[in-house]
Amino acid sequence: MSTASPVKIAGIGISLLAIIIIGACAAPPGDPETGKKWYTMHNCGSCHGPNGYDGKAVSIAGLDMGFGSFVRKLRKTDASIMPPFPESKISEQDAAEIYAYLKSLKEP
Numbered sequence: 001m002s003t004a005s006p007v008k009i010a011g012i013g014i015s016l017l018a019i020i021i022i023g024a025c026a027a028p029p030g031d032p033e034t035g036k037k038w039y040t041m042h043n044c045g046s047c048h049g050p051n052g053y054d055g056k057a058v059s060i061a062g063l064d065m066g067f068g069s070f071v072r073k074l075r076k077t078d079a080s081i082m083p084p085f086p087e088s089k090i091s092e093q094d095a096a097e098i099y100a101y102l103k104s105l106k107e108p
Ligand code: HEC
Pocket: 039, 042, 043, 044, 045, 046, 047, 048, 057, 058, 059, 060, 070, 073, 074, 077, 078, 079, 081, 082, 083, 085, 098
């Protein structure tokens, strides 16, 4: 009656590893208040609106994407009119603050 086969144990190990790796890709902690300052300073609001949803460009209030995707969009946007924001303009940490701010916004 051996239930814990080596295969099962390996499976559990791989699952744990996956959880750890996914955890590492999560957004670093950001402060929405600081994020709001960056959002204003980098003029995101001129296209996305002062509240993230009320601009000419697509709504980013509440942002339905992971931090990794968000940073990729910032660095190299698919939008022809959205300027790219390289690390020299918006650091990983600043991006985390903006991400936290956008997550805190709600589309009415
Ligand atoms: C010049 C106008 C402009 C500025 C400035 C701008 N954006 Fe954008 N952004 C756009 C447009 C247009 C899109 C839509 C791209 C598309 O067609 O999906 C977009 C897309 C995005 C997306 C992807 C949204 C999605 O759901 O796919 C994010 C995230 C984003 N912008 C964040 C920002 C942030 C943060 C800033 C400021 C640092 C910023 N943008 C500044 C115009 C702009």
